[in-house]
Amino acid sequence: MDYQTVYQGAGAEIVEKKSRFISSVFPVSSEEEAMEYLEKIKKQYWDARHHCWAYVIRADRTLERLSDDGEPGGTAGKPILDVIKGAKLENVLIIVTRYFGGTLLGTGGLVRAYTSASREGLAHSTIITRIYGFKLKIQTDYTGLGKIQYILGQAGLHITDTAYTDSVELTVLVPEKEEKMVAAKITEGTNGKSIIRREGTCWFAEIDNEIKVWEQE
Known part of the structure; x- marks a missing residue:
């Protein structure tokens, strides 16, 4: 269930034969949210000739949509979508706005420009891996603390809280696929x-050496 996505989107611009290609990257979780961002970009760049876009959204089945918005078929939306899929990203929208510079680029030139603009936008965005897992409470006496800390450290797991009373209770984030293995090692x-x-269940990710947690709804 783990997947890569954009945590914080960004914008970028390239120029090809005087045409400006401005990419805008957004994390999205629904088609409605994607369309809201598209309307914002259209208002922001109201005088641009094209607003081409593509998104990939996780759902019961993965949703993929794209638009050439007046560019020759297959020269804009598909290259944008190919960049998203090539980066193995989900829940991501990329919009590339074009200001025409007066020189026709041809189909090959358009594909290269929309591809480059999309990649440039992703290069400036923060990409993370969202991990599905559990919050585990581990209670132990003080003699077992060091062993548990060693096991968790070897597994690269994150202790989010530690409570010291007559015993020690650790709160740990564990990926779903590692839960049984970690529990068995600690028990042993x-x-x-x-x-x-x-x-409980949650999603979590490491961002700038810190752990971000999304509680499961």
Whole structure:
């Protein structure tokens, strides 16, 4: 269920034979949200000739949509979509706005320009891997703490909270696919003297060396 997406979108611009291609990248989670961003861009660049776009959205089945917005068929929307899919991104919208510079670029030139603009927009965006997993509460006595910290460290897992009383309780984010393995190692490493319980599901990602958590609705 893990997937790559844009955490923070960005804009970028390239110029090809005096035509300006301005890319705008947005994280989106629905078609309605994507269309709202498209309307904003159309208002922002109201005097541009074309607003070409594509998006990939996770749903019960993955949604893919694109538009050439008046450019020759297959020269704008498809190259934008190909960039998104080539980067293995989901829940992403890229809009490329074109100001015509007076020189026709031809189909090959248009494909290259829309591709380059899309890549440039992604290059300036923050891309993350959203991981589906669980919040685990791990309770142990003080003698088992070091072993558990070692196991979690070896697995690259993040301790989000630690409570010290007559025992120690750790809150840990664990990817779904690693939960059973981690629980088994902790149980074995502490000779069954730790208590592990699942506190809920969530999405999480590492952003600038910090962990961002999205609670599961």
